[in-house]
Amino acid sequence: MSTPAPSDVATGRARLQQARRDLYRAAILEAAEAEFAAAGYDAARVQTIARRAGVSLATFYAAFPGKWEVLRAVQEDRLGALMQRVGTLVMQARTPIERLQRGLDGYLRFHIEHPRFLAMQLRDQVPWGTTDELRTPEQTRAWQAGLQLLEATFRECMAAGLLVEDDPELCARTATAMSQVRLVRWLATGMKDDADTVARAAMQQFVRTFARPQRHAELLAST
Numbered sequence: 724m725s726t727p728a729p730s731d732v733a734t735g736r737a738r739l740q741q742a743r744r745d746l747y748r749a750a751i752l753e754a755a756e757a758e759f760a761a762a763g764y765d766a767a768r769v770q771t772i773a774r775r776a777g778v779s780l781a782t783f784y785a786a787f788p789g790k791w792e793v794l795r796a797v798q799e800d801r802l803g804a805l806m807q808r809v810g811t812l813v814m815q816a817r818t819p820i821e822r823l824q825r826g827l828d829g830y831l832r833f834h835i836e837h838p839r840f841l842a843m844q845l846r847d848q849v850p851w852g853t854t855d856e857l858r859t860p861e862q863t864r865a866w867q868a869g870l871q872l873l874e875a876t877f878r879e880c881m882a883a884g885l886l887v888e889d890d891p892e893l894c895a896r897t898a899t900a901m902s903q904v905r906l907v908r909w910l911a912t913g914m915k916d917d918a919d920t921v922a923r924a925a926m927q928q929f930v931r932t933f934a935r936p937q938r939h940a941e942l943l944a945s946t
Contacts, residue, residue, distance in 0.1 A: 744786065747778055747782055747785075747786050748786050748796075750776040750777060751772065751773070751776045751778065751783060751787065751793060752793065752796055752797050752800060753776070754773075754775035754776035754777075755767070755776075755793045755794070755796075755797055756797050756801075756839050756840055756843055757775060757839050758771055758772050758775055759794065759797070759843040759846070760839040760840070760843040761842075763846040764790070764794055764843075767790060768790075769783060769789065769790050772790070772793065794858070794859060795859050795860070795861055797840070797843070798859050798861035798862055798865075799861045801837060802861055802862065802865040803865075804833070805830070805833045806865055806868060806869065808829050808833055809826050809829045809830055809833075809872070810872070812825040812826060812828070812829040813825055813829075813872065813876070819876060819882075819883050820880055820885050820942065820945075822876045822879070823873075823876050823877075823929070824926060824945075824946070826872065826876065827898075827902070827925060827926060827929060828922045828926070830869075831902060831905070831906070831918070831921055831925055832922060834906050835906075835909065835918045835921060836918070838910065841906055841910065842910060845903075845906070845907060845910065869899070870892070870895050870899070873899070874894075874895040875891075877891040877894045877895055877898075877933075878891040884935065885934060885935065885938055885942065886933045886934055886935065887933060887935055894933060897932075898929065898932075898933070901925070901928065901929070901932070902925065905921065905924070905925050905928075909921055927943060930942045930943050931943075
């Protein structure tokens with residue numbers, strides 16, 4: 724039986740070490756998300772996050788320099804996944820109104836599927852219609868990208884005669900704030916409604932708020 728070459732042994736060890744680091748990182752991020760949701764960023768403590776993750780403080784600090792870096796990593800992972808999902812759904816749509824429907828649906832469902840991330844976001848008590856008080860660069864970049872996408876889709880729908888003519892940016896900000904209010908209520912009422920119910924009600928409210936009156940019946944029927 725041949726003996727593994729030293730380079731193969733070193734490569735195997737490096738892979739194991741990287742796999743271990745990845746597991747620790749995932750456990751810390753999951754624990755941090757839970758702690759930020761429960762206590763808020765300011766009150767959360769590294770010791771509590773490490774305890775939730777089942778790792779030592781030394782292991783925590785080997786993965787992240789501190790609490791701020793963990794927060795940014797959670798935001799980067801979750802918001803990256805959210806933007807990818809919404810972007811994919813929007814790209815699959817064939818009409819402007821379908822892009823709006825798919826984008827709104829994907830946005831709401833993602834937050835419903837990740838209630839701790841939602842709670843963590845809402846604990847900052849920052850209106851989602853503005854970037855002025857967002858805590859991390861990751862939040863600001865994702866919000867700006869989402870706003871640009873939503874604004875462009877509003878503009879398309881207005882040009883198609885589906886929505887009332889108005890400032891597309893203002894409408895996009897308003898629609899984002901409406902989603903926040905709906906998700907706050909969903910959390911506050913014990914998350915009783917399923918994603919289908921929440922998404923359908925949100926789209927109906929969207930139509931009643933932004934659609935041309937003569938298109939209400941048509942668009943409501945498609946929700």
